[in-house]
Amino acid sequence: MALNSKIGIVIQREYLTRVKKKSFIFMTILMPILFIGLSMITFFLATINEGKAKVIVVADETGEYFPVLKSTGQYQFIESKTGFQEFRKNSDESVYATLVITGDLLKNPDAITLYSAKTVVSSAEETITSELNNYLSDKKLESYNIPNLKQIIEDSKIQLNLKSVKWDDETGSETQTSSTMVSVIGMVFTFLIYMFIMIYGGIVMQGVMEEKNNRIVEVIVSSVKPFDLMMGKLVGIGLVGLTQFGIWILLLLGVQTGAFVFLGNSEVFQTINASLGAINIVELSLYFILFFIGGYLIYSSLFAAIGAIINSPEDSQQYMTPITILILFAFYTGFYSAQNPDGPLAFWTSLFPFTSPIVMMVRIPYGVQWWELSLSIILLFGSVFFVVKTVAKIYRVGILMYGKKPTYKELTKWLKY
Amino acid sequence: MIFLETKDVVKQYSGHLALDKVSVQIPGQKIFGLLGPNGAGKTTLIRIITRITAPDYGEVLFKNRPLAYEDIFNIGYLPEERGLYKKMKVGEQAVYLARLKGLPASVAKERLKKWFEKFDILSWWDKKLEELSKGMQQKVQFIITVIHEPELLIFDEPFSGFDPINAELLKNEILQLKERGKTIIFSTHNMASVEEICDEIALIDKSKVVLNGNVNQIRNDHKQHIFKIHTENENLIADEALYEILEQGKDSRNYVFRVKKCEHVSNSEFLSKLLKNNEITSFEEEVPSMNDVFIQTVNQTQANK
Structure with a gap:
């Protein structure tokens, strides 16, 4: 009986039993809806907040400055008919803050104070100072008595219109990129790969633990080598992840086509489509698959080792913590790298195999040197090889060990069996 | 004819000796009882015979030649601690485990259906394992052990969890397997069943074989x-x-x-x-x-x- 067919049978079971589950189909469809729904709710809440303007009462003794303060969507300025002291006594909940101006601000810049029962948010201060500053600097300019000075200064300002263009040396093509779009896409992929590694790593751990606690493993290893069983499980569950990703890509393409049919002429759609066009989704997806395979194998084999070591889910924490910290570090580095995709932190963490799958996904949309990419991939898959080999040794001993959980010292002994 | 033989098998686990120069000879087409108190080393010996673990010293001969990896397809092992996938359908997992033992899917299905019918559990084929009673789960496990018709069968406490009627059914199946020329290793604490079905025994205590031979001979010797x-x-x-x-x-x-x-x-x-x-x-x-x-x-x- 050939070895490969054994792994094949295990893969088939691991894959089919999971894909056929109702919960898989449900989650695959629900997740994007949840994802989009949550971001829409956040967006919606943010707009609600802006819609309700805060009232700021202005007690302007000079009478000069109140007309200058223009109400914005966020802040509404109301002139105080009475004096400030009197107003304070009658103040009610609807008033957010009171602005008191006691003299000529050009001569005495301190003659302005903002009173409030609560600590004033910085955006209120910014709104007031920027509106007053514009007025005051115009007034100052007038005081020099040079004709058309304002016009001259206005002319001297040059409006730059910077476009970012990504060049391709080989094809000579130039594509216009939108840096916001690029960073959003990078973040989405980073988040996806992080989520996939965590979720599917957890599934691997549960699967191993189930077989160990059920004692079914004893029946299986009397006809399959432990390594084949482990690899079959890793590959089978990994394929479930790729299937889910594949379904999402198909859904995305479906939505895009649908949007094209219905909103093809709208301006918003044109803009989004134009910036999406600059990013090669197919190429990105291929890299995603490659880095997902590497990152998934490296982490899920560690999760498999934990599943083989422990006897109950409660024991998992001790071994999970170092791995979780590593993944979280990679995740935050990934987000940070979106701002500085070529910095030293991004560079080194995109080579280090335990962080590279997550960090590299942020950097790829910005464009990464080919040698960096290949080095990162070589390092990743080289490490996968070593990690899987080491883990297989722990796994082989662990799945047949019951009783107390082993210490790290005992684990190193297992490696030598 | 000696079907399987262990020679001076030694197995050491960190800190304790699980098997100390254990030599047993298991005759072909007989039922061999492997007896001993808890923790004596029976399971370790079985795991060495099924190649789950390797001995530190000594060797295992299978039909007079060293035991090889391929031989495990000629062994059926029913472990003491039973276990199957709880959430998986009974028939589906039986086919899966039979395929792992080298049977093509179609043959596995055909044979399994016959056995399920014989044990009166065919109607449970599409049920999840957790819906079955413990006795029924034991039956499924027994079927899986014998499905690939191996020459050597190892049963570790096969009667635990069976009611008397089903225990009798199982006993008859085991005796029939012997008649069909299978060699059987039978590990148990239940001495009454040893008298009933074993031809030869080895008694292991404190990692050593302390007694072995023909059951009637041994009983006579201890008169x-x-x-x-x-x-x-x-x-x-x-x-x-x-x-x-x-x-x-x-x-x-x-x-x-x-x-x-x-x-x-x-x-x-x-x-x-x-x-x-x-x-x-x-x-x-x-x-x-x-x-x-x-x-x-x-x-x-x-x-x-």
Whole structure:
């Protein structure tokens, strides 16, 4: 009986039993809806907040400055008919803050104070100072008595219109990129790969633990080598992840086509489509698959080792913590790298195999040197090889060990069996 | 013919010796009982035979040649701790495990259906395992063990969890497997079942083989020279030097004596002397049960320590 067919049978079971589950189909469809729904709710809440303007009462003794303060969507300025002291006594909940101006601000810049029962948010201060500053600097300019000075200064300002263009040396093509779009896409992929590694790593751990606690493993290893069983499980569950990703890509393409049919002429759609066009989704997806395979194998084999070591889910924490910290570090580095995709932190963490799958996904949309990419991939898959080999040794001993959980010292002994 | 043999097998786990130069010979087409108290090393020996773990020293011969990886497809192993996938459908997982043992899917399905029918669980084929009673799960596990028709079968406590009716059914299946020429290793604590079905045994205690051989031979060797004698007389009249009365009593018709004969006197000599003076209605030597042999041997080895 050939070895490969054994792994094949295990893969088939691991894959089919999971894909056929109702919960898989449900989650695959629900997740994007949840994802989009949550971001829409956040967006919606943010707009609600802006819609309700805060009232700021202005007690302007000079009478000069109140007309200058223009109400914005966020802040509404109301002139105080009475004096400030009197107003304070009658103040009610609807008033957010009171602005008191006691003299000529050009001569005495301190003659302005903002009173409030609560600590004033910085955006209120910014709104007031920027509106007053514009007025005051115009007034100052007038005081020099040079004709058309304002016009001259206005002319001297040059409006730059910077476009970012990504060049391709080989094809000579130039594509216009939108840096916001690029960073959003990078973040989405980073988040996806992080989520996939965590979720599917957890599934691997549960699967191993189930077989160990059920004692079914004893029946299986009397006809399959432990390594084949482990690899079959890793590959089978990994394929479930790729299937889910594949379904999402198909859904995305479906939505895009649908949007094209219905909103093809709208301006918003044109803009989004134009910036999406600059990013090669197919190429990105291929890299995603490659880095997902590497990152998934490296982490899920560690999760498999934990599943083989422990006897109950409660024991998992001790071994999970170092791995979780590593993944979280990679995740935050990934987000940070979106701002500085070529910095030293991004560079080194995109080579280090335990962080590279997550960090590299942020950097790829910005464009990464080919040698960096290949080095990162070589390092990743080289490490996968070593990690899987080491883990297989722990796994082989662990799945047949019951009783107390082993210490790290005992684990190193297992490696030598 | 010796089907399987272990030679001086030693297995050390961190800190303790699980098997200490264990040599057993398992004859072909017989039922071999592997006995011993908990923690004696039986499971370790079985795991070495099934190649789940490797011995530190010694070797295992399978049909007179060293045990090879391919041989595990010729072994069916029912572990003491049973386990199957709880959430998976019964038929589906039976086919899966049969395929892992090298059967093509179609053959596996065909054979499984026959066995399921025989054990009256065919209607459960599409049910999840957790919906089955414990006894039914045990049946499924037994079927999976024998499905690939291996030459060597290893049953670790096969009767645990069965009601008497199903235990009988299982016992008959095991005996039928022997008739069909299979070699069977049977590990248990249940000594009554050993007497019923085992041909040969090995008793392992404290990592060592302390007793082995043919079951009847062993029981004979452990005879304590105790006899049960029924007479019509109230007293047993004979030379006092020949025996010692352990118990005496009366049943509905006769007087009953349980006596221990002196070792230097042969059975026929003893009987002929008794017959002279007593109206003997029955005379029977007590053969110790395997249970007695087990307890006696284990206690002895512990006393020797």
